[in-house]
Amino acid sequence: MLATSRRRLLLLPQTRSYTVRGRPEDIAYLRQLGRDDDHVTLYLPGDPSFPSFASSLKRTAILELNNPSARNAMSGKMMAELTDAVGKLDEAAASLCCVIVRGTGGHFCSGADLRVAKEHLSSPEGGATMSRVMTHALTRLRRLPLTSVAVVEGAAIGGGAEITTACDFRIVGQSATIQFVHGRMGVSPGWGGGARLVQLVGRQRALRLLGRTEKVSSDDALQIGLADAVLDDDAIEVGVDSFVRPLDAHAPGTEINGTVATLRTRSLRRRSAARHQARVVPRRRLLVASDDVDGACRVPATLGRTCKRCGDRKIGQIIVSARSITSARSHGPTCEWDDYQLD
Known part of the structure; x- marks a missing residue:
């Protein structure tokens, strides 16, 4: 009987295990998948090109997503650059208190760039690469001893919505929307956002947002805890400066950073769930073409x-x-x- 059981075990299909850790070969592969005008830019205090709206902030970095032809969707190149930027933030954390994450051109982020994903990342291996890199980058962003603020203008869709959940605060423009569209594509959130969403709004609301793929308005986001402030569209930069200034006023490395680091320990269960997502999602077929969704x-x-x-x-x-x-x-x-x- 024991021998039979062993034989049966040997016949079981072997499943490949995926982890959230980004690998150098993953980064190198993704870095090739992009265009000249899509990039992720990190501005540190003192940079000559630091955005003028935040010039009064002395201990705050700004992370910008830019892909104008696709509403700031993340190409493979941008995923690699996001990983680079988070690494630089980690190195500069001792002199910082806060980081602002925003998109350019009136949009936050529309998820993965389907033009790249359909051609290069639709296979299980390609999907696993994207999931590993993005989950690892957003987990590192979440673990930084800095307060992070997502500024949502226009729309945060799919993976873009997942990016907002990696930040401590979400400031949303009045006309902005947040939408987890993964269900329409037959996939689960592959960048760790599902587990973080549960932590933000609770299991019941998270299940509704993921299952029904509802478009969440700014007012509704504020009501359910997905947004921390709603600002007029034409005054969002002024509002962001006012919101972040008290966070920026702390001396780097003081109690507030220690408090942020301490609060990170509460995310242990969420990180375990994110690791589970990163293992499971790549094993399933990724439907990325728009005609496959319906x-x-x-x-x-x-x-x-x-x-x-x-x-x-x-x-x-x-x-x-x-x-x-x-x-x-x-x-x-x-x-x-x-x-x-x-x-």
């Missing part, structure tokens, strides 16, 4: 179940086919589901 099959489900007939797995109410998009579209609600253990 065809993704959905049935009522619970996390952690798999079909005995076809092997498809489902996350919440989303079914992700392990075979093909066509199979996902033809997949019916009559499957026989068994629980499985998410490692």
